[in-house]
Amino acid sequence: MGGLGLILGLGLGYAGRVFSVKVDPKVEKIYELLPHGNCGACGFPGCEAFANAIVENPSLAETCTSSSQEAREEIGIILGVEVSAKNEVKAQLFCRGGINSKDAYEYNGIESCAAASLLMGGPKSCKYGCLGFGDCVEACPFNAISMTSYGYPKIDREKCTGCGICVETCPKSLFRLMDKNDPLIACSSQDKGALVSKYCSTGCIVCRRCVKACEPGAISMENNLAMIDYEKCTQCYKCVEVCPKGTIVRVGAKVEIKAES
């Protein structure tokens, strides 16, 4: 038995050497540099396919949005092309409802946001907000999203590569890719302020204090929701200070609900 194993092993080893498929060393090197998340944001089925594709057609090298800046530069050197600097964008969640937002009915169906949103838009009173079943957590190829005890997901900004899978996955379209230093209005409800204040303690109540506080005039109200024009925003974070509901958050800072005075 042992002898047989030895003979077959040797045979396999020999065959492995003789018949091995030669991989372009470039492909191997590039593959090592890629994030291995197989997110598919480039349009190819996984990182290996992408590595093969860019060796053949170096002009595609920029399409990987997930790899880090250093990796992109190195890939550029290997391929002999210039790869443009990466836009540092991270996924952000435009809702801080979760347990702060009231339920409209008792739900006992499938534990999935997409399935729950089929039934009257989900069990939350707010028809725009996060349902908290974590479809995004499952979908994130880099394990950057995790569910918090607040009932809405948290994004690990170290791990997030800005691939945009969560943007597509969320049935409520609550994710957007943003510059990491921008303040963000963590609410997507287009209901009237009075209604929002009934069902959610962190929703935008259309009080317009941020509009008045914003010196460059970057904030406006559209569809009962504050909107920041990021071209004008100077990142002074005055809006974050004046918001009575803690709806406007400074990304990375903890959400604190201020007591109503």
Next chain:
Amino acid sequence: MVSFGIHPDYRKVTADKKVESAPLPAEVIIPLHQHIGAPCKPTVEKGSEVLAGEKIGEVQSFVAAPVHASISGKVKDIRRALVPVGYEADCVVIEGDGKENWVKFEKRDSEELEPKEIINRIKEGGLVGMGGAAFPTHVKLSPPPEKKIDVIIANGAECEPYLTCDHRLMIEETERIIKGMEAAMRVLGCSRGLIGIEDNKRECIEKMEKGAELSSFEIEVRELRTRYPQGAEKMLIHSLLRRKVPVGGLPMDVGAVVQNVGTLKAIYEAVNLGTPLVDRVVTVTGGVKQPQNLMVRIGTRIKDLIDFCGGFTQEPGKIINGGPMMGIAQESVEVPVIKGMSGILVQSKEDVGKRRERPCIRCGSCIESCPLGLMPTTIVRYAKKGMFEDCDRYYIANCIECGCCSWVCPSNIPLVHWLKYGKGEVLKIKRKKLEKEREKEKGGETK
């Protein structure tokens, strides 16, 4: 015959209760999107006075039906509100003046009218299928010229438990249903009419047979086995004609058009009397003090109806638009009655109960019960894993969401919910593919 479907407890407690008129609502909420197709555009503004029967929503595409005011009064607001089919739509809120000021209707005799005029009157009446799916009636009655329709089927099966609105209509409005059917037959130019009624509704069968005898058209009443979902379009066609609607096809592909009896009555009213669809019969049943069949104006809040029926007998667990099998549970009693709502069912907390889902034991009950011969367990296994292309391979799009599989499942797997979810995802994937192909074609042209 192949066995299909299930035999639930029918509980038709309101079958002997005459249709009563519900009191005129003080305020109605009329959604501008009550049908399958594009929503309507409001033709009134906030503050304008409307008469009952006046058009308040105009269609913007062919597959749509206009919306009419169901009471006279003043337009209080036009806002987004939840509609009982599960999404938010623009609604016209009318505050009633308590008077019955109607628009003047033009009476005509359907026998003198050209088919085109009949279609036009049906379209202007805002008619949609009243069995639940709310497909615009004029679209159903104008098939493409290459599709020859040889038979029209009146759907009086009413296979959903609890619901009795069609049952009462067949007894009380026999003549109108037959007249409406004649009008529809004239439009389609078909000579044969069938009325399918389940054999647990003896009284209806007798009444309809008498009515059909008086007609100059060849209309026949057929008894159907009492079985859920006998009233589903595809099932009904198979039971009556032994024809099978092809995968992804419509009844018109096999030369048949199916209309609910309520729709036929509405056709008579729209064509002969000129009245638009502003009221319908709704069965209010289950955990209310006096379950009954009510003639209700479209837009009445279901809270008003439940109050009229004496309120809840105990704390409700679920309030459902439609029947227990295919109905949609509501999150609030503030939603309005719409054209496609056949019943309001109140279930108690005990009825609802939470059931724990257990793993599939591969017993095959769902496959046996599926009226379309699908394999729910296999499809759902794929849907759970996100393999939607495989779902499509097993014809998920054919599922009519009748609920038989979930009803028989011994492991309490929410199969219909998964199927519904899977169907949506499959559609999304197909749409994406189409878009990509179109982009490619465009790219090819420019090159």
